[in-house]
Structures are given as C-alpha cells and as structure tokens.
Amino acid sequence: MINKIVQSLADAMAGIKDGSTVLIGGFGAVGQPDQLIEALIEQGAKDLVCVANNAGNGRVGLAKLMELGRVRKIICSFPRSAGSVVFEELYRAGKIELEIVPQGTMAERMRAAGAGVPAFFTATSVGTLLAAGKEHREFNGKTYVMEHALKGDVALVEAWEGDRWGNLTYRASGRNFNPVMAMAAEMTIAQVMHIRELGEIVPENVHTPGIFVSRVVRVDRGAQWA
Amino acid sequence: MINKIVQSLADAMAGIKDGSTVLIGGFGAVGQPDQLIEALIEQGAKDLVCVANNAGNGRVGLAKLMELGRVRKIICSFPRSAGSVVFEELYRAGKIELEIVPQGTMAERMRAAGAGVPAFFTATSVGTLLAAGKEHREFNGKTYVMEHALKGDVALVEAWEGDRWGNLTYRASGRNFNPVMAMAAEMTIAQVMHIRELGEIVPENVHTPGIFVSRVVRVDRGAQWA
Amino acid sequence: MQGFDRKGMAARAAQDIPEGWYVNLGIGIPTMIADYVPLEREVILHSENGILGMGPAPAPDKVDPWLVNAGKQAVTLRPGGSYCHHADSFAMIRGGHIDLCVLGAFEVAENGDIANWATSENDTAPAVGGAMDLGAGAKRLWVVMEHTTKDGRPKLVAKCGYPLTTPRAVKRVYTNLGVFDVVPEKGFVVLDLAPGVSLEQAQAASGATLHTQ
Amino acid sequence: MQGFDRKGMAARAAQDIPEGWYVNLGIGIPTMIADYVPLEREVILHSENGILGMGPAPAPDKVDPWLVNAGKQAVTLRPGGSYCHHADSFAMIRGGHIDLCVLGAFEVAENGDIANWATSENDTAPAVGGAMDLGAGAKRLWVVMEHTTKDGRPKLVAKCGYPLTTPRAVKRVYTNLGVFDVVPEKGFVVLDLAPGVSLEQAQAASGATLHTQ
Numbered sequence: 001m002i003n004k005i006v007q008s009l010a011d012a013m014a015g016i017k018d019g020s021t022v023l024i025g026g027f028g029a030v031g032q033p034d035q036l037i038e039a040l041i042e043q044g045a046k047d048l049v050c051v052a053n054n055a056g057n058g059r060v061g062l063a064k065l066m067e068l069g070r071v072r073k074i075i076c077s078f079p080r081s082a083g084s085v086v087f088e089e090l091y092r093a094g095k096i097e098l099e100i101v102p103q104g105t106m107a108e109r110m111r112a113a114g115a116g117v118p119a120f121f122t123a124t125s126v127g128t129l130l131a132a133g134k135e136h137r138e139f140n141g142k143t144y145v146m147e148h149a150l151k152g153d154v155a156l157v158e159a160w161e162g163d164r165w166g167n168l169t170y171r172a173s174g175r176n177f178n179p180v181m182a183m184a185a186e187m188t189i190a191q192v193m194h195i196r197e198l199g200e201i202v203p204e205n206v207h208t209p210g211i212f213v214s215r216v217v218r219v220d221r222g223a224q225w226a
Numbered sequence: 227m228i229n230k231i232v233q234s235l236a237d238a239m240a241g242i243k244d245g246s247t248v249l250i251g252g253f254g255a256v257g258q259p260d261q262l263i264e265a266l267i268e269q270g271a272k273d274l275v276c277v278a279n280n281a282g283n284g285r286v287g288l289a290k291l292m293e294l295g296r297v298r299k300i301i302c303s304f305p306r307s308a309g310s311v312v313f314e315e316l317y318r319a320g321k322i323e324l325e326i327v328p329q330g331t332m333a334e335r336m337r338a339a340g341a342g343v344p345a346f347f348t349a350t351s352v353g354t355l356l357a358a359g360k361e362h363r364e365f366n367g368k369t370y371v372m373e374h375a376l377k378g379d380v381a382l383v384e385a386w387e388g389d390r391w392g393n394l395t396y397r398a399s400g401r402n403f404n405p406v407m408a409m410a411a412e413m414t415i416a417q418v419m420h421i422r423e424l425g426e427i428v429p430e431n432v433h434t435p436g437i438f439v440s441r442v443v444r445v446d447r448g449a450q451w452a
Numbered sequence: 453m454q455g456f457d458r459k460g461m462a463a464r465a466a467q468d469i470p471e472g473w474y475v476n477l478g479i480g481i482p483t484m485i486a487d488y489v490p491l492e493r494e495v496i497l498h499s500e501n502g503i504l505g506m507g508p509a510p511a512p513d514k515v516d517p518w519l520v521n522a523g524k525q526a527v528t529l530r531p532g533g534s535y536c537h538h539a540d541s542f543a544m545i546r547g548g549h550i551d552l553c554v555l556g557a558f559e560v561a562e563n564g565d566i567a568n569w570a571t572s573e574n575d576t577a578p579a580v581g582g583a584m585d586l587g588a589g590a591k592r593l594w595v596v597m598e599h600t601t602k603d604g605r606p607k608l609v610a611k612c613g614y615p616l617t618t619p620r621a622v623k624r625v626y627t628n629l630g631v632f633d634v635v636p637e638k639g640f641v642v643l644d645l646a647p648g649v650s651l652e653q654a655q656a657a658s659g660a661t662l663h664t665q
Numbered sequence: 666m667q668g669f670d671r672k673g674m675a676a677r678a679a680q681d682i683p684e685g686w687y688v689n690l691g692i693g694i695p696t697m698i699a700d701y702v703p704l705e706r707e708v709i710l711h712s713e714n715g716i717l718g719m720g721p722a723p724a725p726d727k728v729d730p731w732l733v734n735a736g737k738q739a740v741t742l743r744p745g746g747s748y749c750h751h752a753d754s755f756a757m758i759r760g761g762h763i764d765l766c767v768l769g770a771f772e773v774a775e776n777g778d779i780a781n782w783a784t785s786e787n788d789t790a791p792a793v794g795g796a797m798d799l800g801a802g803a804k805r806l807w808v809v810m811e812h813t814t815k816d817g818r819p820k821l822v823a824k825c826g827y828p829l830t831t832p833r834a835v836k837r838v839y840t841n842l843g844v845f846d847v848v849p850e851k852g853f854v855v856l857d858l859a860p861g862v863s864l865e866q867a868q869a870a871s872g873a874t875l876h877t878q
Contacts, residue, residue, distance in 0.1 A: 002685050002707045027501040027538075028524040030517070078579040091577055098577055103500060104542030104585030108341070111539040115334070115752075116759030116802055118365035120346035123588040124546060127619035129570070130584065139344035139374070148365070165709070165718070165745040171430065172518035172535055176501045179537040183756065199744025204397065205431040206747035207537075209717050211687050211709070211762050224517055228472050228494045253714040253751075254737040256730070304792040317790055324790055329713060330755030330798030337752040341539075342546030342589055349801040350759060353832035355783070356793065391496070391505070391532040398731035398748055402714045405750040409543065425531025432534035433750075435504050437474050437496070437549050450730055 004166040005195060005216045009039035012189050012217040016045045016154055023110065023152035023181035024052040024062060031174035033158040033191045035219040037061045040156065046070040051110070051152065053103065053177060057083035066090055073097035075150070077106050101150075102130065107180050109150035114183030114212070119148045155185035159208070162192035162218075166210030167201055175207065182212040191219045193226065230392040231421060231442045235265035238415050238443040242271045242380055249336065249378035249407035250278040250288060257400035259384040259417045261445040263287045266382065272296040277336070277378065279329065279403060283309035292316055299323035301376070303332050326356065327376075333406050335376035340409030340438070345374050381411035385434070388418035392439030393432045401433065408438040417445045419452065454648030455628040461596050463488040464644075465554060465626045469495050476500070476545065476586055478555035479523040481596045485554060491530075498550055500582040502541040505533025522582065545582070546589040553590035555583060557597050557622075559612045562639030562660040564622045566595060567614035580617075587618025599627035599657050606659035608632065608640055629654045632662065641665055667861030668841040674809050676701040677857075678767060678839045682708050689713070689758065689799055691768035692736040694809045698767060704743075711763055713795040715754040718746025735795065758795070759802040766803035768796060770810050770835075772825045775852030775873040777835045779808060780827035793830075800831025812840035812870050819872035821845065821853055842867045845875065854878055 006012050013036075016022075022040070026032025041064055048071050055074050056063030063086040065071055079087055079098060090096040101109070102124045112120055121144035125131040135146040157178040159168035168190055170178060182188045190208075195218050232238050239262075242248075248266070252258025267290055274297050281300050282289030289312040291297055305313055305324060316322040327335070328350050338346055347370035351357040361372040383404040385394035394416055396404060408414045416434075421444050456464060458481050466488030469475060476498045477483050486508065489495045497506040500522040507528035510516065515526045529535075544550055557568040566587055570578035587593055600606055608625065625632045630645040641663045645654060655662050669677060671694050679701030682688060689711045690696050699721065702708045710719040713735040720741035723729065728739045742748075757763055770781040779800060783791035800806055813819055821838065838845045843858040854876045858867060868875050 001705075002709075027522075028520060030501075030520050030524075078581045079577045080579045088577075100578070100580055102580050102584040103538075103582040104546050104589070107538035107542050108343070108546070111756075112346070114760045114762075115756035116761060117334070117346045117348060118368075118370055119363075120338070120343045122343060122546065124585045126588065128584060128616050130580065137345075142344075144344055163745060167745065167747060169430065170535075170537075172516065172529070173499075173501050173503055173520055174518045175430075175535055175537050177538045180539045183760065183762075197744075201747075202431075203718075203742055203747045204395065204401075204433070205428075206749075207430070209747045209749060209757075210745070211711075211717060211757055227492075228496075253735075254733060256714075256733050256737075304794045305790045306792045314790075326791070326793055328793050328797040329751075329795040330759050330802070333751035333755050334759070337543075340547045340549075341543035342548060348759065350798045352801065354797060354829050356797065389532060393532065393534060396748075396750075398729065398742070399712075399714050399716055399733055400731045401748055401750050403751045406752045409547065409549075423531075427534075429505075429529055429534045432536075435534045435536060435544075436532070437498075437504060437544055 003164045004210065004213060005164050009035060009217060012036065012215050013039045013043035016040065016043055018045050019047045020045060020153040021049040021051065021151070023155040023185050024050060025157040025176065025178035025181050027053055027173065027176040031158045031170065031176045031178055033156040034061055036156040036189060036191050037065065041065055041068065047072050049073045049075065051075040051150065053077055054081060055079040055084050055087035057081065059086060063087065066096060071096060073099065075099040075101060077101055077103035100130065105147055106150070107177060109147055110180045110184035113149035113151035114180065117149060119146050121146055150184065152181065152185035153187065155181040155188040157182050157188060157190045159190050159192045161194045161196050161201060162190055162216040163196045163198050163201060165198060166213030166216055167206045168192065168208040168213060169201055169205065170207050179208045182208045187214045188212055189215045191217055193221060229390045230436065230439060231390050235261060235443060238262065238441050239265045239269035242266065242269055244271050245273045246271060246379040247275040247277065247377070249381040249411050250276055251383040251402065251404035251407050253279055253399065253402040257384050257396065257402045257404055259382040260287055262382040262415060262417050263291065267291050267294065273298050275299045275301065277301040277376065279303055280307060281305040281310050281313035283307065285312060289313065292322060297322060299325065301325040301327060303327055303329035328356065331373055332376070333403060335373055336406045336410035339375035339377035340406065343375060345372055347372055376410065378407065378411035379413065381407040381414040383408050383414060383416045385416050385418045387420045387422050387427060388416055388442040389422045389424050389427060391424060392436030392442055393427050394418065394434040394439060395427055395431065396433050405434045408434045413440045414438055415441045417443055419447060455646040459484065461626050461628060464631065465594065465596050469552065471495060473551040474498055474549065476550050476553045476590065480556045482554040482556060483523060498544060500541055502536045502538060503529065503533065505530045542585055545585050548589060548591055550590040552592045552594060553586040554594045554596055555586065557595045557607065558614050559607050559609050560595050560622050560625050561609050561612045562634065564620040564634045565612045566593065566617045566622050567612040568617045570615040572614070583617045587621045592623050593621045594624045594626065595622050596626040599629040606657055609659035629657060638663055668859040672697065674839050674841060677844065678807065678809050682765065684708060686764040687711055687762065689763050689766045689803065693769045695767040695769060696736060711757060713754055715749045715751060716742065716746065718743045755798055758798050761802060761804055763803045765805045765807060766799040767807045767809055768799065770808045770820065771827045772820050772822050773808050773835050773838050774822050774825045775847065777833040777847045778825045779806065779830045779835050780825040781830045783828040796830045800834045805836045806834045807837045807839065808835050809839040812842040819870055822872035842870060851876055
C-alpha cells in the first residue's frame with residue numbers, strides 16, 4: 001500500500017541534505033508552510049539555497065533560518081519589504097547571496113523544471129538590468145531573453161487537503177507558488193490541514209496530483225486557518 | 227453585464243475568417259467539440275490550418291471539413307488511424323499539408339503560446355526525423371531541440387459546464403487538449419453541456435478561467451454524454 | 453493650482469475602464485481605482501497571486517485569511533471569480549490576456565519607458581515582484597502617479613534616470629495634473645487636464661514636452 | 666521451442682514492477698500488463714490523455730463515455746486517481762516523473778535505440794502520438810514485443826533500420842523468448858529465458874549478440 005503520509009514533522013524532514021536547493025511556497029503568510037520551515041530549522045541542514053517569493057519577515061520562519069546562517073543564497077522576486085530585517089542585515093554584511101527574479105519568470109522557471117524544459121524565452125525583463133548578460137533573441141520581430149529551468153532538491157508546500165497517494169488541494173489564494181514548486185523538486189513535502197481518504201477528493205478537482213508529492217504531514221495551524 | 231453565452235451555434239461561429247488557424251480539442255471522441263465543428267462546416271471559412279490530435283475519422287466532423295476542401299494544412303500527432311480515410315485520400319493526392327508533432331510537444335507548444343513563451347527547448351524528438359532541421363542545443367550535457375509556440379486564431383473546445391463569464395469545467399478525460407487550446411487562441415469558443423449561474427462553479431475548481439474564453443454555447447449531445 | 457487628489461486620480465482612471473476588461477491593479481493608488489468602478493460595470497480584476505475576479509475589501513469581521521491580493525491585503529472574490537497557481541496566473545499576464553495593467557511609477561519617459569522598481573543602479577537588492585511581467589505582458593500599461601516628486605522634480609521625463617522596469621510600455625499616465633497619452637514618435641499628448649490646472653502649469657511641472665492633440 | 670505467449674510476456678513484465686511506481690503502458694501487449702499487476706500492489710497507471718491512477722476496463726454496462734485511455738478504450742479510475750489537461754499530463758512524462766514506460770516496438774538496438782513509429786523514411790504520414798515524449802521523458806523505458814517479425818526477421822538488432830523513436834532509451838526488453846537488459850557499452854544481456862527456450866535458440870533469433878551476465 002502506498003502511504004505518503006508521515007506521522008511527524010521530523011519524519012517529514014528526513015534526508016534533507018546540506019547544500020540543498022529548497023523551494024518554499026506561499027505568498028506572504030498565505031500558503032506558506034510555516035510548520036515545515038520550523039521543522040527544517042530543527043532538522044539542521046545548512047548551506048541552503050532557498051527559493052521563495054520573499055526574503056522572510058521578522059525573525060521567524062525563513063528569516064530565522066537565514067539568521068542562523070543556514071542559507072547561502074536566496075532566489076526571490078521581492079527581497080525587501082517592511083519586515084525583511086534579517087535579510088537586509090545579512091545582505092549588507094555580505095553574508096548572503098541574492099538572485100532577484102521577476103515573479104512570473106520565477107514561477108515559469110520552476111514550471112519549466114517540472115515539465116522537462118531546460119530553457120525558454122520570455123519578454124519579461126528585456127531592456128532592464130535583470131536581463132543584463134543573458135542571451136537575447138528575436139522571434140517575429142520582438143526581442144526575448146532566455147531563462148533557465150529552476151529545479152529544487154526539496155519543495156516545502158502548504159495545502160488544504162492531502163491523501164495517502166499525495167494528492168493535494170489548496171484553498172483560495174493559498175495555492176500560489178505551491179503547485180509549481182511541487183512539480184519542480186526531487187522531493188516535495190506537503191503540510192496539510194486535512195487528511196482525506198483515498199477517493200474523497202473529487203478526481204477532477206485534485207490541484208496537485210500525487211505524482212509530484214513525496215510526503216504529506218498533517219499540521220495544526222490554529223482556528224483562524226480552519 | 228458581461229455575457230459570453232451566445233444563443234446559437236451560428237452566433238458562436240461569427241467572424242471566423244478564411245485562412246484561420248483553428249485549434250480543435252478532444253482526444254478521440256472524448257472532449258471533442260462535435261457541434262462546433264459541424265457549425266464551422268456550415269459557417270464556410272476555408273483555407274484553414276487545423277490543429278488536432280487526430281486527422282479526423284470517417285466522413286463526419288473534421289474529416290468532412292477536410293473532404294470539403296476547406297483545410298489547407300493539418301498539424302497533429304496521430305494522422306493515421308483506422309478511420310482516417312479522408313485524410314489519407316487527400317494526403318496521397320497532395321491536397322493537404324501535414325505537420326506531425328509529438329503529442330507532448332504539441333500540447334507544450336500551445337501552452338507556450340498561451341503563456342507568452344515564443345520558444346522553448348525539449349528532449350522529445352532529439353535524434354529522430356522529427357527534429358531534422360531544427361535548432362539543437364546542449365544544457366547540462368544533454369541535447370535538446372528548440373520548438374516554437376503554436377498559436378491559434380480560433381479554438382473550438384468542449385466542456386462540461388460554463389457560465390456567463392466564460393469559466394469552464396471538464397469531465398473526466400474530456401479535459402485533454404481543451405484547456406491548453408483555450409489559452410492559446412485569440413478567440414476561444416466553448417460548447418458546454420450545462421450552463422451554470424455565476425458563482426455556482428466552486429472558485430477553486432474552475433478548470434479554464436473565463437479570461438481564456440470568448441463565447442459559450444450550450445449544446446445537446448444526447449443522453450449517453452449526460 | 454488645484455488638481456486631483458489621490459482619490460481623484462483613481463476615480464479619473466476608473467472612468468476609462470470599460471466593462472469586460474481584465475485588469476491588474478498595482479499597489480498604491482492603482483489599487484484604489486477598484487473603489488471607483490461600480491460593481492454593475494463588470495471589470496474583472498486579476499491579482500498576480502492567482503486570483504481572477506477579485507472583489508472589494510471585506511468587512512473586518514468577514515476577513516478570510518486565505519484570501520489576500522498581491523499587496524497582501526484582505527480582499528474578497530466575486531461570484532464568477534476563480535483561483536489558479538502562480539504559473540497559470542502569470543500565463544494570463546505574460547501571454548497577453550490582461551487587457552490593462554495600472555502601475556505606480558518613479559518616472560515615465562516620453563517614449564513609454566517606465567521606471568518603478570529600483571531607485572538606483574547601486575540599490576543591489578530592489579524588489580521587482582511582478583512589475584516586469586506586467587509591463588512586458590499586459591495589452592495596455594497605464595501609470596497613475598503624482599506629477600512630480602515630493603521635492604518638486606518632474607516624473608514625466610524625456611529619459612528615465614532610474615533603472616527601467618520595461619521599455620516603451622506605458623500608453624497613458626494619470627497624474628494629479630491631468631491625463632496624458634504616450635504616443636509613438638511624438639511623446640506625451642494631453643488628453644485632459646485636472647480642474648483648475650492650465651497647460652502651462654502642467655508643462656512647467658514636466659521634464660518633457662506636453663503636446664496637444 | 667515454447668516461449669511466452671502474449672499474456673505470458675505481459676505477466677512476466679508485470680512481475681518486475683514494484684509497488685509505488687508511476688507507469689505508462691503503451692498500446693498492445695504493454696496495456697495487458699495492467700491485468701497482471703494485482704490491485705493490492707499499488708502501481709499508479711498514467712495515460713497521456715490526462716489520467717493518473719487508471720483502473721481496469723469497466724463492465725460493459727458501466728462504461729463511462731468520458732473516460733478512455735490513450736488507446737481510446739473504455740477504462741475506469743481508481744480511488745485516488747485524478748484528471749489533468751494534456752500539457753500537465755505531458756509535464757509528468759517530459760519532466761521525468763513517470764518511473765516506467767512500457768512500449769511495443771518494431772526494433773530495439775543493442776545501444777538502446779528504439780524504432781516504433783514509422784516503418785520507413787518514405788512513410789510520410791506516420792503517427793507518432795506520445796511515443797517520442799515517453800521515450801525521451803520516462804525514467805525507464807522497457808519494451809515488450811515478439812522476438813522476431815512474422816516472417817522471422819530479428820527485432821533485437823545491432824542497429825535499427827527503421828526511423829528512430831528515441832535514441833539510447835530502452836533499458837529492458839521482454840519478448841516471447843526471454844528478458845534482456847540493455848547495458849551501456851555492452852548491449853543485450855540475458856536476464857531470463859522463457860520456459861523451454863535455450864540461449865542458442867534466442868541468439869539464433871536475434872540480430873545482435875546476447876551476452877550472459
């Protein structure tokens with residue numbers, strides 16, 4: 001019997017290696033796998049490359065992982081926000097690398113990794129600093145820049161429901177980066193609010209099919225998310 | 227009030243021009259917009275490029291459109307099957323052009339057109355006749371071939387439900403090419419089994435959001451599909 | 453010189469959005485435009501984080517923590533709205549399916565260049581978000597911004613000094629002083645001046661020529 | 666010489682598929698493999714037309730017209746199965762997420778080349794379907810086929826004569842005479858011979874050397 005459900009956050013983190021590229025879902029707090037990030041902090045892997053839309057907030061979660069010196073590089077679209085204090089300290093001190101990627105290019109690069117596309121062309125960023133040094137090319141009279149697939153060793157995602165085959169659904173805008181990250185990583189770990197029996201999720205409405213998911217762990221996020 | 231629902235198949239076909247590239251959904255009979263194809267036959271547009279997985283069966287639908295001399299070229303993955311008699315006659319007589327595309331490349335080329343990607347690389351077809359003359363390139367020691375976006379002027383799709391904003395759902399394996407074709411065409415026309423009130427389709431379970439749909443028409447396909 | 457206040461700029465831009473358009477509104481004044489599109493004029497709002505058919509802010513006791521816009525503010529979903537993932541959401545933008553995007557800006561140049569993400573080449577960690585995707589992908593890009601900086605420097609310029617977000621993308625600019633089309637081979641063309649603002653006043657506050665139609 | 670019949674070949678291949686694999690089965694004998702994987706050994710079957718978790722054929726009175734496999738035969742969906750669109754379905758294939766694909770073939774060469782889509786370069790309208798995607802994308806490609814053509818020509822060959830589907834892709838071949846691994850730098854290696862078949866008989870029916878382990 002296939003059973004991707006693991007019983008603890010520690011089990012969910014087993015085997016994550018130093019030097020891994022870790023894709024972290026969420027857009028702000030919504031769809032962010034908070035419990036998995038805390039578990040990764042516990043687990044101890046270091047020298048990580050983290051891919052997330054933001055560079056952490058306050059001194060918890062991703063920011064805490066960075067503050068502990070465990071993140072070598074961050075790839076994101078929006079590093080600087082009101083709460084990105086840890087990132088800014090580390091960045092000014094030269095203690096963390098940064099790759100800024102337009103948000104849509106970031107999503108598309110991960111989708112490409114999941115779909116077996118090593119590189120593709122896009123109009124986004126042409127004529128800007130973010131296209132500097134990249135290959136440019138014309139198609140039908142318009143200029144595009146080549147972007148490469150962005151693959152993860154691990155993806156940490158947050159979902160609403162999950163079953164033992166790893167099928168996931170997301171709630172409202174909690175979907176965001178999670179499905180593309182799930183398909184782009186070698187090992188995808190999902191924290192879910194609800195475990196469902198096999199077949200309970202309507203087959204037409206599975207958002208991430210289990211083929212993209214390695215482990216599922218149920219977490220309690222508190223009443224406000226229920 | 228936005229209302230993409232049209233009252234007749236003739237209205238659904240309004241404005242399709244000679245020379246159009248027409249994307250036609252379906253995999254075999256499932257998810258195939260039979261009534262829209264018949265309406266296109268009625269409508270009269272000619273010199274068409276048709277993109278579909280198969281090159282028609284028997285002497286109805288797409289095969290009939292071809293037999294009437296209205297199709298200049300067909301782009302498909304599986305031209306020759308037991309029932310593809312019309313295609314074979316026309317092809318032997320040099321009366322129709324053919325572009326064979328691996329099925330996954332065909333889907334990905336349309337998805338690319340819908341997503342603003344003019345070209346991408348894939349391992350599919352490398353080292354085969356279908357990659358001959360195409361640009362090859364190595365990424366991380368593996369060879370890939372460059373494929374271009376495949377855009378439609380019109381897409382004819384079949385869906386299960388539709389609403390006045392153009393949101394669609396599909397049933398079981400009837401989904402197939404329909405969502406990628408819907409996003410790849412300038413004008414997407416959907417035949418649906420059921421018209422729903424706005425908001426009746428659960429927002430998390432809309433399969434093709436209305437932004438990709440221009441017109442919706444209800445059709446009766448008979449009891450076996452209900 | 454009177455001119456529009458922030459609400460007035462948002463309201464003025466809202467007037468020009470017809471029913472049926474798919475529209476993405478950037479953070480700041482652009483977001484306020486939604487408040488001036490009456491709900492019965494169906495304009496479908498898109499948010500980068502996977503929302504199509506966004507509605508107004510909820511009442512404080514109706515906030516759904518799972519539903520925020522690209523500015524991370526609580527929003528609602530209209531009947532007919534839907535959710536999708538980030539790659540699908542940006543396919544809508546990058547594939548040319550969004551009729552209109554309205555952004556704020558530091559500068560707009562007379563050739564349509566927009567600069568709105570980095571305040572200098574030396575700012576090595578600027579936040580780009582989805583601005584470059586929207587600039588390059590939307591069918592039309594409008595900008596809503598103050599006509600000048602707080603210290604009085606023009607934001608409508610002959611050439612952008614800040615790093616570009618997207619070259620030659622802006623089609624129209626709404627400021628506190630008026631509405632200006634960006635016309636290829638010509639530059640800024642006055643479409644409308646705010647109440648109490650003269651062409652001379654608007655020109656004096658601009659770093660590029662304002663043409664009349 | 667006895668050897669496996671078609672069912673025997675399918676059954677033999679089925680033995681080697683462990684629980685938990687995501688598997689795509691081609692048309693013909695490969696499809697029959699599913700009948701020999703007991704349902705309690707959970708192997709998740711994928712079909713190109715957007716099905717993950719395919720089940721066996723339905724009873725004649727339970728046929729759902731909306732549910733066919735890539736061979737356009739009526740199938741069922743297992744609890745836990747799901748549907749997706751063609752680009753997502755092929756992302757599973759092309760992105761390397763399918764553990765195993767089993768195809769039929771005209772020829773397999775000792776370097777792993779497979780030819781299964783066109784019978785000659787002059788066949789200008791051959792049907793490729795998803796074969797090239799599967800050949801290039803699946804983690805493992807196995808072939809199930811008769812050891813020779815109807816007129817006795819070998820299908821395990823030193824070099825393919827037919828146009829290739831995918832170069833250097835096949836990892837293992839199941840025929841009526843046995844099971845053969847394709848080992849880099851070496852060629853066909855006998856893993857198993859069918860009951861009543863000798864190595865000499867298998868070698869005589871092959872167009873390339875059969876190595877022993």
